[in-house]
Amino acid sequence: MQASDGQIWAIILVLGVGTYLIRWSFLGVLGDRDLPGWVMRMLRYTPVAVLPALVAPLVVWPAATGGAADPPRMAAAAATVAVGVLTRNVMLAILAGGITLAGLLYLG
Structure with a gap:
């Protein structure tokens, strides 16, 4: 149509x-x-829910590889999560993931 x-x-x-x-x-x-306290508590979790939902498809089914699993992207995601959990620092986690992805793509 x-x-x-x-x-x-x-x-x-x-x-x-x-x-x-x-x-x-x-x-x-x-x-x-002013919003009620329970609404403010719920809104604090919005970025934590939205960002992984946006990034996960790019890691699991990357368009750059035609949707096939890609070890450099998986390793970069793992490095990002590990550094984020250990340091509780968003910028260090992003930096670790970016460096891991760039390094592995360069080597591969």
């Missing part, structure tokens, strides 16, 4: 308005109010 130019623009506009309203619901309605 082919969509006409009008249908494509209508979809773009509806999605734009929808995402604006989602953001406004947090910033416009709740922006000047």
Whole structure:
């Protein structure tokens, strides 16, 4: 099924308005109010849940290898997790993963 130019623009506009309203619901309605303590505790876990969900597919099924498992990427992910758990330092963990990935890709 082919969509006409009008249908494509209508979809773009509806999605734009929808995402604006989602953001406004947090910033416009709740922006000047204090949130309950239990909500603030739950929001603290959002980055911890979202970042692995974004990175995991890039490690397990990397597009660079056509979706095949890649030992350098797995080793870099393991190094990142290990350094993060041991040091509790995000920047050191990212640096360890980046150096591991670059080094293994260079050697391989």
